[in-house]
Amino acid sequence: MRVTRSIKARRQAIACLAAALAIAPLAAIALPSSAAETDPAVVTAQPVQGSSNVKVDGNRIVLGDAPAAIGSTEIKQRSGLAELTPVRFGAATSAVVVGYTTGTPDGSSAEVDVRAWVNGRWSEWTAAKAGTPTALPGASDQVQLRIIVSAPPTGASPWVGDVTVQPTDKAAPSGMTIQAAPLQSRVFATREGLVGGTTANGHVIVSRDHFVALPSRRGLAGNGSGTYSVKVCTASRCAFEPVWDVGPWNTKDDYWNPSATREMWKDLPQGKPEAQAAYQNGYNGGKDQFGRTVANPAGIDLADGVFWDALALPDNGFVDVTYLWTGDGGRGTVSISSGYLNIRNSASSSGAVVGMAGKSAQVTVECQTTGQSVTGSQGTSSIWLRVNAGMYVAKAWVSAGSFGAC
Template sequence: MRITRKSPAALLAVAALAAAPLAATVLPSAASTPDPVAVAARPAEGSTNVTVDGHRIILGDARATMGSAEIRQRSGIANLDPVRFPAPTSAVVVGYTTGTPDRSTAEVDVRALVRDQWSEWTPAKPGTPTALPGASDQVQLRIIVSAPPQGAKPWVADVTVQPTDQADPSRMAIQAAPLRSRVFATREGLVGGTTANGHVIVNRDHFVALPSRRGLANKGSGNYSVKVCTTTGTIRCAFEPVWDVGPWNTKDDYWNPSATREMWKDLPQGKPEAQAAYQNGYNGGKDQFGRTVANPAGIDLADGTFWDALGLSNNAWVDATYLWTGDGGRGTVSISSGYLNVRSTPSSSGAVVGMAGKAAQVPVECQTTGQSVSGSQGTSNVWLRVHAGMYVAKAWVSAGSFGAC
């Protein structure tokens, strides 16, 4: 077993922090830089396939059900309670210890609440400053433990976090507008399988997969969502949460600037490694696992997204917008299951020109009045424009008020 120790400065006894799940733990104010604070080994909302043994978070017993032989893994996610600092900070130092037997892995990611939205997850090396995308007084840590299909039980323990002024100038900034890129989309299928965030895939499901955990949403959440639109014929758009990791790679956050990509830093922003490998022979035409890339896919679509929302019959090029990478108005689809129809006019009689999955975030350009609709948010005649010529009823979307169209 390989055990990694955090730096001596980060060693701190773990305390049980009395806070409700997802309520931020508040550090006491101090004139100097606060000492590291212990983060309780208490998996919060969105956690999956982990167990707790004292101060250790350990991979659970759920079996590996998806992926090729080269990449099939048992994996678990533990979201820890957010921590609030007395003042905004531009970087943090995360401390932790790990146990990684038999080819297993364990890591800790961090994200920050910047301008009222969570940034994407960034891997945090123990004892090393990790830059935040903007000054923030609230951060959250996430533990990822993975192992081959049989045996190993990786763990993470003694988690601490500390604000620091040692910021990396190449941090990932939240842009004025989210990144959009044209990528090749493939159908995921795999009904009955379990996604990277613990979601069990159902018939004609609505979600997408991207080849990095940095934009992986919690099970049942749309805190990381994409807009995917067709590029030929009558344009249709889908608004879906990111609930799985793939295709091909698992550390290819191609939507980020080249300097901050986890791998493949010599590729331009917006270009998936699989596309470069397939089209240009990049990396010898292989993915990160050494497999020969058979198509240029940069996004996988669940069956309901592929067939119903976008009306595709074959794999195709699409325009994908990674909504969390930019500012702008947002709403969250508030339905118990299935999808919300996107209409060509602010009326239930308007043509269906797309769909929005459960819990997905939708970008809101403006609002207008139309047919009165009753839904989870009450009865309203307000409709939200989410793309040119595309509307959703606000009665089914949790959102504030927006300017008139």
């Protein structure tokens, strides 16, 4: 960011890192429906696609060798992220106990998060304290763990090892829910820029890139994934983009969540970023979580392609943001190899461009209609999906089911 700019399960399940794992290319993530059902035997877990800058050393996942980078928070550090293979239990559970050990020398840090497959989608990531029950947002028989290791620019190599997870009924309700409709709030957007830099999930920023940054890892998607996506709109244009970075200003400000379940700043209303409160009202002495004076009220950073091309913003300013994973509704996933998909004002490739959707981003789908035949990654189709009032994308480029007619 720039200033100017569970129930008790009858069969206990344990997932752990196998000591025999070698440092190798990351395996492709299994679909939740394909997650191997666990039994009393040990189930091997390993980093999957979307992980970045980590390596396996025996039974440990260790920060990799990539140099320090500056992302949306403009805090220079070395960081790594490892998403582990999803685990399926023999029965649904409302809570889990995650076990692990850590090594955090010289000012480094290590965190283990958990999420659950609920109502056909992944919930947000929640920090899991070792050996302590962690409530899930709903009963689920599938969970996934994520490891985040961070360190100063030189020196320390933090690690996490001996990872296990098992169901339990010893936890209070999480308070985190999926709403009937996803939360929308009006927040101040800034242009991230930083071409050539590296985001919190390991993505290297390219010119006219398509992604956004939000100030909490709870809604951070893996590199190349659109599990956590947003809709960002002005009065006349919209963009659908994956959340690939953390910032601006803060890293623990999940302001889209209810105040009671917010990671920090629980006395602020849902939908209001801490940076906005600090800048406009002197909240927290006008400073962010790192003690820096907040110079603008930014609650979202936009990559250049979103800022300039998708939304045609002339300068930093307020936009309407919908946090798609926080609610139900029809969805599709943009299936392109790179770049973006144009959003048009009619069901035709000759329609005016009124926005864009980035690679892997989820898009809302209100209904479908027949229009110009288009050939894309999903075959040839004359079906177009309405993603917002007066806005359409060709289904030939979107992985999605069928919807009612417009």
